[in-house]
Amino acid sequence: MWTSEKKSNPAMDGPSSTSFFAPGFRMIGDIDSSNDIRVEGIIQGNLTTTKKVIIGKTGQIIGNVKASHISILGEVVGEVVATDITIIGETGVVHGSVLSNKIKIETGAEVEACIKKYSENKEMSKTEKEDNKSKIGKLKDNNLHPQLMKESIEN
Numbered sequence: 001m002w003t004s005e006k007k008s009n010p011a012m013d014g015p016s017s018t019s020f021f022a023p024g025f026r027m028i029g030d031i032d033s034s035n036d037i038r039v040e041g042i043i044q045g046n047l048t049t050t051k052k053v054i055i056g057k058t059g060q061i062i063g064n065v066k067a068s069h070i071s072i073l074g075e076v077v078g079e080v081v082a083t084d085i086t087i088i089g090e091t092g093v094v095h096g097s098v099l100s101n102k103i104k105i106e107t108g109a110e111v112e113a114c115i116k117k118y119s120e121n122k123e124m125s126k127t128e129k130e131d132n133k134s135k136i137g138k139l140k141d142n143n144l145h146p147q148l149m150k151e152s153i154e155n
Helices: 126-138 146-154
Strands: 018-021 026-028 031-033 036-039 042-044 047-049 052-055 060-062 065-072 075-088 093-105 110-117
Touching: 036 047, 047 052, 065 093
Parallel strands: 018 036, 026 042, 031 047, 036 052, 042 060, 047 065, 052 065, 060 075, 065 075, 075 093, 093 110
Antiparallel strands: none
């Protein structure tokens, strides 16, 4: 009848440790967090966390992404740095460079990037950084992924 076992109620367990940026969300600026992050909206800026980043199918980041684990189902234009693993799903699009300890690219992914093994001491060359900056600079609102642009206008 009486047990010492406590039942967990997810609604009462406190806030999630995942920051979520919903579809239709648009931000210009950098994000620095110690939480897991899921992006379904559009971020024009750099995203940095010590944990996991998931860029969903409707997510787009125009800037650099740094985390321990990065999953890309949407689009990233810039430098992707994963201290552990980068997974680019079948709907993922990456333009720029990827530095990762491990990488998985699924069939159907669009990758136009320089891929290198991650090393804490390794930095991108000046030429690679300038190339990434020029790609990011060329992207304006009218050059966003067509589906993302449509969703951004509708919201």
